[in-house]
Amino acid sequence: MIPLTGLSDRIVIGWDIGGAQTKCAAVGPDGAPVGKGSRSFEVWKGPEELDEVLKSLGQEFCASERAVMAVTMTAELCDCFRTKMEGVLFVLDSFRRSFPSSEVWCISGRGKWKSLEEAALSPGDFAATNWRAAAAWLARSFGSGLWVDTGSTTTDIIPLIDGVPAALGSTDTERLIHGELVYTGVVRSNPDTLTDRVPVKGSMCRVADERFSSMGDCYLILGDMDASSYTAPTCDGRPADLHHAVSRLARLSCSDTDSINVHEARIMAVYLREKQIGVISEAMLQVCSRFREPLSVIPSGAGKFLVSEAARRIGLPETGLSGVIPDGYETHLPAYAAAAGFLSTFK
């Protein structure tokens, strides 16, 4: 790979290729943000469509061959791929096909930027990297803290110490073990993963092991989220509104809106929110138990309201992202940090 040169007049597009969502954010040569985009795209339903998603998002920035792509991903875990290595190679190939004459760079699990061609030689090192660039960016900005990002699907809990990420895990499996990754989020999570029973008409009622509802339905019912934040298909394909959310959640107890009203659904939703905050708090405490001093929590993601509440409960102070991430880019933090971090690394 020819060493990267001439970043002084090129935009850098950061990418966050998730299993259910693809996001990008671009910065200009001066580091100022110039735009962002996203698509709900479930990779496992038709991975061959990824090329189209990348091209269509790239076109929003008139991505010329002079644009540089800075790539992070988690989509490689989708079960349409036999292994994570196969998944990483698929994503890399899709970038090469979609932007044949662009430079494409990827961040590794150890935080190093490598060209697409280098990355393809050791694809295992480039899996599950969507938190890497953001962790480095936030560590540089805040020095120390506990960055907790609750997204639609997962929660990252990354300690930052003296300007560098202090994560113990580099693979997702290691991160799950250390409490640095919790597979729970505010939209797609299945309530079944949080509890085996819910309060219904005075009893604790066992739940149906089906995919009838998502945590996004709970947060619609509770007013914690609106439809625009419901960044995934609903379980029944019907709208992301209060009425249909109640209908979906009612089925968790094998019921329906003939027998469960909004107030009763709200009690189930409150209970599930408590369970989800509990899961996030537990992992935060696990990570904190490695350090001798309390860390200030930096919440982010669509579910940052849960993170703020968890921090309050376990007695940790909170620090906002204001001034560190441009307004409107918080929802695109991994993509923005990939672009901005890449630029500041190579400029």
Place this chain on the structure above:
Amino acid sequence: MIPLTGLSDRIVIGWDIGGAQTKCAAVGPDGAPVGKGSRSFEVWKGPEELDEVLKSLGQEFCASERAVMAVTMTAELCDCFRTKMEGVLFVLDSFRRSFPSSEVWCISGRGKWKSLEEAALSPGDFAATNWRAAAAWLARSFGSGLWVDTGSTTTDIIPLIDGVPAALGSTDTERLIHGELVYTGVVRSNPDTLTDRVPVKGSMCRVADERFSSMGDCYLILGDMDASSYTAPTCDGRPADLHHAVSRLARLSCSDTDSINVHEARIMAVYLREKQIGVISEAMLQVCSRFREPLSVIPSGAGKFLVSEAARRIGLPETGLSGVIPDGYETHLPAYAAAAGFLSTFK
């Protein structure tokens, strides 16, 4: 039994005979409180000492034969008694021996006052009554609400609707089933009953199934309670102070103060507090799920700080006891309400 007469010049002493604590509170003929008392007394260690405990507490009020005893109890569940009926009869006999010439009245599981002699004919109806008189008293005072009393050992969650208690359970077993009784409290509860692992040095560590520590140790460590509220013997017999609380809690993870410091113990304690609030919230939601409208929570007991926090989390407003229970008598609510409720029933 001769019908009760002449309450116009007699004091009524209300009793709350628990398994680990005996409490009493007295009111004068005009209903004004005239005193209260308590003893830490573990009935199962020597039930025959109950007579002495009753007599010594009674003497604090110069309990003459003109004093009326209004009795509630839960001590009958102690495993020194073969059955609950045997336990109730033991308590009744102890009252008769201790106050041979006093009138002794007991409240039944259905809220009816009966003389000791009548109660002895159907002892099963007089088990687990320590919440009954208080529920009736609070229902008369507040109309509707959710009375939640977290004591040293257990939590009562009693819905009050239109001036009367609306509990579904009358026996403890029924109350456990309906979420109206949760066997968890702020002093005596074993952390093992709240979780099977705790955060330690970056891992979730399994716990020792021993009686090394109590939740009272957690609340000492967190500063939620002071030594004067630690109304039970500590597990190791050493003092109820921060240093010894850390030492006891450290053993939960088979550790000691050589390897677990105060900050690390604090993280374990925060985690256990979260679990305990979760257990209380769950039962509150179970009970609330029977009603179409949200109820205002009335917290009481040594653990009312947990109840207030649980109410906040599940979005219920809170109402205080101020003006309903005389200052200083909140900690003796069942005994006070037995006395005051008895007086207002028969006066």
